[in-house]
Amino acid sequence: MTKFKDAEHLIRLAGAFAIGIVVFLLLRSYFVPRSFGQYGHYRGDALTEIAAKPVSYAGHQTCEVCHGDVLEVKKAGKHAGVNCEACHGALAAHAADPASVVPKLPDTAVLCAQCHEQNIAKPKSFPQVVSKEHSGGVDCKICHQPHSPLLAPGGKK
Amino acid sequence: MITRRRLLVLLPAAALAWEHVLAGTPESAPNYNRAEHWWGMLMDIGKCIGCGNCVRGCSAENNVPEGYFRTWVERYHVADWRQETPQVDSPNGGKNGFPPGTAVGGKNFFVPKLCNHCADSPCTQVCPVGATFDSPDGVVLIDEKYCLGCRYCIQACPYGCRFLHPTKHTAEKCTLCYHRITKGLTTACCENCPTGARQLVDLKNPADPIHEYMKTHSVQVLKPHLATGAKVFYHDLDGSVR
Numbered sequence: 001m002t003k004f005k006d007a008e009h010l011i012r013l014a015g016a017f018a019i020g021i022v023v024f025l026l027l028r029s030y031f032v033p034r035s036f037g038q039y040g041h042y043r044g045d046a047l048t049e050i051a052a053k054p055v056s057y058a059g060h061q062t063c064e065v066c067h068g069d070v071l072e073v074k075k076a077g078k079h080a081g082v083n084c085e086a087c088h089g090a091l092a093a094h095a096a097d098p099a100s101v102v103p104k105l106p107d108t109a110v111l112c113a114q115c116h117e118q119n120i121a122k123p124k125s126f127p128q129v130v131s132k133e134h135s136g137g138v139d140c141k142i143c144h145q146p147h148s149p150l151l152a153p154g155g156k157k
Numbered sequence: 158m159i160t161r162r163r164l165l166v167l168l169p170a171a172a173l174a175w176e177h178v179l180a181g182t183p184e185s186a187p188n189y190n191r192a193e194h195w196w197g198m199l200m201d202i203g204k205c206i207g208c209g210n211c212v213r214g215c216s217a218e219n220n221v222p223e224g225y226f227r228t229w230v231e232r233y234h235v236a237d238w239r240q241e242t243p244q245v246d247s248p249n250g251g252k253n254g255f256p257p258g259t260a261v262g263g264k265n266f267f268v269p270k271l272c273n274h275c276a277d278s279p280c281t282q283v284c285p286v287g288a289t290f291d292s293p294d295g296v297v298l299i300d301e302k303y304c305l306g307c308r309y310c311i312q313a314c315p316y317g318c319r320f321l322h323p324t325k326h327t328a329e330k331c332t333l334c335y336h337r338i339t340k341g342l343t344t345a346c347c348e349n350c351p352t353g354a355r356q357l358v359d360l361k362n363p364a365d366p367i368h369e370y371m372k373t374h375s376v377q378v379l380k381p382h383l384a385t386g387a388k389v390f391y392h393d394l395d396g397s398v399r
Contacts, residue, residue, distance in 0.1 A: 033303075042290035046300035047191070053336035056218045057348050082351040086210055090217045115208045115351055120258035121232045121265035122206045126352075130257075 057085045058095035066098065070147055077148025087111055087146070108140040189339045194294040195361040196333055197388030198347075199370065200269055202395070204354035207232060207267035212252040214349030215271075218334065225320045226250040227331040228271035228346050235397045236263040243397040268391075268398050269355060271346070272297060272318040272331035273379060276386030280310040280319060289328065295360070295388060296335055301327045315383050333357075360388070 038044030063084040064071050074080055085091055087106055094101040109131075118128040131137070140146070207230050215221060215228045230251030234244040248255065251267075258265065274297050281289050281297060288303035289310050304327035311319040311328060319330045334344035342348070343357045358367035370376075370392075377394040378387035391398075 036287070039293055040290055041287040043287070043300050043303055046290075046298065046303070047292055047335075049300075049302075050298055050332060050335045051339040055337055055340065055342065057214065057337075057342075057345050059337075059342040059348060061342075079351075081353050083348050086214075086349045086351050090214075114210070114254055115206055117254070118257055119207060119255055120260055121234075121255065121267050123203055123266075126206050 055092050056090035058090075058092040060084050062095045063091070073145070073147045077145075077150060079147060079149060108144075108146055109135075109137055112140040112144075112146070189341075191293040193361060194338075194359050195388075196295050196338060197274060197358045197360055197367075197390065198271070198333070198344075199356045199358050199367055199376070200389060200391045200394075201354050201356075202266055202268060202391060202393040204352040205230070205267040205269055206352055206354070207251060207255050208351065209251045209254045210349040210351060211269060211346035211355060212250050214345040215331075216252065218337075218345035219332070221329075222323055224249075225323070225329070226252075227318075227329070228269065230255075231268045231270060232258070232265065233268060233395065233397060234258075234260045234263055234265050235395065239263075240395075240397045243399075264395070266395065268394075269346075270316065270318070270379075271389065272314075272333070273316055273385065273387035273389040274331075274333055276388060277384065279313045279315060279383075279385060283309045283313045285309065292335070296333045296338075297330070298332055298335060299328055299330060301325065301329075304328050315380055315385065316387075358390075 033043045033045065035044035036042065039047070060083040067084070070084075074082075088103055089106070091101075091103050094103050113131045116128055116131075118130050122128055129135075135143075144150075209230060211228055212226060212230060215226075219227060221227050228250075229247055231245050231247045232251070232255050234246075236242075236244075244260075246255070251269075255267075274295060276291070276295065278291060278297050281291055284290075285307065286303055286305055287300075288305065289297065289299045292298050306321060306326040306328065308321055308328065311321060314330075319328050321327070322329045334342070334346075337344060338357065344355075347355045347357045356367075359365045360367065367390075371390070374392050376390040376392050378390060379394075379398065380387070
């Protein structure tokens with residue numbers, strides 16, 4: 001019987017396939033990142049990399065550690081829900097090094113108008129002014145205490 | 158007033174508090190566990206004043222290139238009964254606020270938008286290399302080291318929330334400030350919202366006020382007919398919003 005008489009070419013073919021598979025597996029282990037598939041069809045390490053990005057806004061909880069006095073004023077007024085950095089800007093650098101990074105005071109003539117300038121699409125209950133008529137570009141904090149805006153700097157309404 | 162003495166006492170306290178945030182273990186979120194969170198956002202249309210603080214905050218926090226937006230604010234004008242043809246404007250994404258407006262009649266309101274962090278996101282399904290994905294805590298993210306910049310996901314997003322970064326040439330989008338929420342902070346847009354129109358919500362946290370809110374208020378998602386499982390919930394959303 002010469003059952004495998006012409007099988008030699010098949011063995012060569014199988015050998016070629018085996019080499020191909022080994023090469024594929026080697027390349028795959030080289031190119032596919034180790035953490036790929038850890039949680040799903042993506043690189044698991046990406047999660048920690050994205051989570052490790054630096055923070056620019058320290059968050060009001062951090063501000064309140066030192067500036068509790070401002071918090072007390074703010075809590076009593078209309079701006080109780082407005083977080084510190086909403087007006088003062090991103091200050092994580094200040095939180096990390098309060099002594100050398102000194103934040104600049106915002107210009108209230110510009111800042112306040114960002115929220116309180118009249119606009120047809122603003123909710124009607126939201127306090128709005130046409131700043132040209134209301135103050136004519138005068139700094140808002142001359143009459144209003146920004147942390148508790150109904151109060152004038154002198155303490156009267 | 159803070160006296161010099163008080164400041165000296167407080168400086169180490171501040172440094173400690175800040176170290177705590179940076180270490181990713183602030184009191185509110187000790188040892189962040191991805192399996193315990195399912196993030197989303199709540200938008201209260203009736204509270205949005207279109208100040209653009211969220212857009213500016215997002216840009217500053219995430220170094221968003223000028224002219225591109227991870228979050229933006231649209232202003233809608235709907236004439237009296239023309240629900241299906243609203244006029245929408247969003248000058249520079251609302252980053253510098255909005256002109257006062259002159260529309261007469263009808264209704265006007267602001268709609269803040271961002272990635273909806275869909276539970277069944279169309280954008281992640283089309284990525285050919287697994288560069289964009291749903292994180293175990295319900296945030297749609299992009300692995301910028303793995304992204305080819307093929308733009309397939311940008312086309313797939315029905316909400317127009319993605320863009321190609323002009324210099325990195327990789328897809329970009331809102332990460333729901335993943336680097337902040339995993340440290341126990343809220344997102345930059347929520348931190349900056351002066352009226353509380355935006356709120357980060359954790360749908361897996363039983364103590365989150367969102368659960369009570371959902372029971373007592375009508376909420377809606379954008380394009381519900383697409384069944385994307387959007388997790389940005391809008392209260393008071395007008396039917397004209399697309």
